[in-house]
Amino acid sequence: MLDNQLLLAVFATTPRRYKAIFYGLAGKQTVSNLLALRDYGLLNYFHLYPKLSQQEFQAQLVSLQQAGWLQLDQTDATAVLTSAGELICQQNNLARQWPQAYDYWQFGDWQLQWQRLLLGVQVVSNRWHQVQQYQPLTESYQVQRELRIWWRYWAQHDWQSFKGELQTSLTELPETAGTLLANSFSSSSFPGLTSQHLAQLRSQSLLRLQLAQINSLGLLLQVLKQNPSQWPLLNSLLPAPKSPLSRSAWQTYQQVLAGQSWSEIERQRRIKASTLKEHLLIAAILMPNFPFENATIQWLKHEDEHGFFANHLTSLEKGTLKK
């Protein structure tokens, strides 16, 4: 359930397209959603809430409007913060409640990472205490299978170093984040706390607790990725995606980087030209150091100077220069 005040933090005093925000939180990847999120500074919250229902989201917007905090324009499908809404945001520091440390494009689906971390701790701890029969914390087939592979790979390893890695990495986090993660762990020797109970102890709603957990997970991943060789077990337990791009988009992007011409790419890929261009726009949004000056990119831009591709590319290029 969404906690309605929280949602104010993704709006501003200038109009924002609420549908793009909804689809972004739910993780629907289209060029126009990503562009909107990028403009709003919400890109890292992509896919934060894959189970969000549109009905619920709409209902929340309406209730925020009724509270006088948000103004909706149904024809434009935009929303803008009222001054009362802006005040609420500032007073309650709402933006800080969102998991600013977790970047989807860098770390992937937080639900997967969360399950990997908790299952990894459970498996190692139970093995340490020689508990063989237990139910895994997560039913996810994918995560269980990854864990088995991970376990086999490190089978000959000294598992005491897993504790060492957890200890050193968690100590590098702010204390509240480290404690929160630690109390979220569970195994047969340490039952841990239910989310209901954790939320109560921190006097916050379940949703805010969850966002704080995601944020702490993001902080941990930042530490781990900064120096992978220091934490080999944890880094292979929580692998980051190789690229924010899908495999197909990655391939298109690589072909451009390799200097292939547009006609060559089209011939080899046998995908609709519009899809290929979408790949490149997404790359321009997500990849740092996107080569705007690349010959193929320039050629595409001039081929249809006022088209969708050229327009968006130009605005992205300007946005990058501003930074």
Add this chain to the structure above:
Amino acid sequence: MTVPLTDELQQRFGYQQFRPGQAEIIAALLAGQDAIAVLPTGSGKSLLYQFMAPHLSGLILVVSPLISLMSDQALRIRNAHLGPVAVLNSQLTPREKQQILRQLAQYKFLFVAPETLQQPFIQQAIKRVPLALFVVDEAHCISSWGPDFRPSYLLLGQVRRQLQPPLTLALTATATPRVFQDIQRELALPATTAHYRASVNRSNLFLRLERITQPADKNARLEPLLALGVPTLIYVATRHQAETLTQYLQLKTARPIAYYHGGLSGIERYRIQQLFLQDQLGIIVATNAFGMGIDKSNLRLVIHYDLPANFENYLQEIGRAGRDGQLALTVIFVDELDFAKQGQRIKNSQLTSTEIQNFFAHPDDRQQLNDGQLGVLAAYAQTQLPVAQVNDILQQTSRLRAQQRQAFWQFLNSKTCLRQQLCDYFDEQPPVIQHDQQCCSQSDQESLTTLLQRLPLVEATVKNSSEPPLTDLKTVLAKLFD
């Protein structure tokens, strides 16, 4: 028989004795007979097919309705080293499915959802390996008389004809005589099918009706019940109710408490179960999502704060109490208002013939149906039964449900022995109950407080002080790894 079955049971499973019914069913299967077993939850239904594994050459195919049940059973088999096991469900990618199917001959056990089993390529793959035993778990789902009726189960008869297993075993925990007949008929089991039907009577459960006449009654009655300090499960009707009642009780009791429903994450549900099993949580407020696969032996008190969905659910839910054989108390709040509200909900979920026909003609038109109704229709659409037949089934089930609801309400308002009535309703050959002080009671005969004073409920070592605070990082790591 060269080795008596009990010897094998001791050697392979470490149990001293069979539970009632297990030996009879196993003997029948060993003699080549199909069988239907109606055994209460927690009485070792899965042991029946696990036991058969070394006696049969070929695959043991188990149809099961829930992903969590399948993975739980598969895990037990894996942990007990009973043979290679695979699970086919909708979570797998097509490639993973193909991989399992290609190596099917290597497995001893295959768990599969009924919907998955309908896919022709899966049936073909199964036909290519020798099939030894076809197990239908939760077989009551096949009967429109049963509360958990699933359209996809209706096609299992057809699947059975296709696969022609040499042996079939149907398992269920609750089956009235009507449901039992439906299982036999729908699976087209021969007249020689063996069966064992345990009585639903559990002599260590005290059955209590608690009449509610005004809204404040429910919470007032909870107070002395929770003061007993024994492991307690409170059933409510909705997720929202579970959360609000928990919030309320947190103010009223220092005992650790949590709510449990299908909307919680898998990890949270797992953790609550674990804490409850370890007596670190004393009270759980749950919807009917709590149950399947959870076996807490020392549950002493089950309270139905709201009306259960039906008679069968009531029976199953009170059956979670007192698995250790010690006295346990079950209390149900009987409130006319609840009954009326439930009637309204059922009315809202009913489907008219026109709506059914429209759906099959234009599946994309939501009409003005809610998600529940659309779900039911989608499940039927998947079976590819003709629309007229679907209509008949749906109209018939809604009539049946109404009758069953009346029967349950009658039970809740009766003045005679409740246990006798339960047996009369569910048992094929109901025993004659000798009603006594430890049997059942109704609200107008003895007050709840008097009852609680005289019932010798065994105290458990439940942690009754309030919950622990946050643990610091160093201590957590020490507990996990030292």
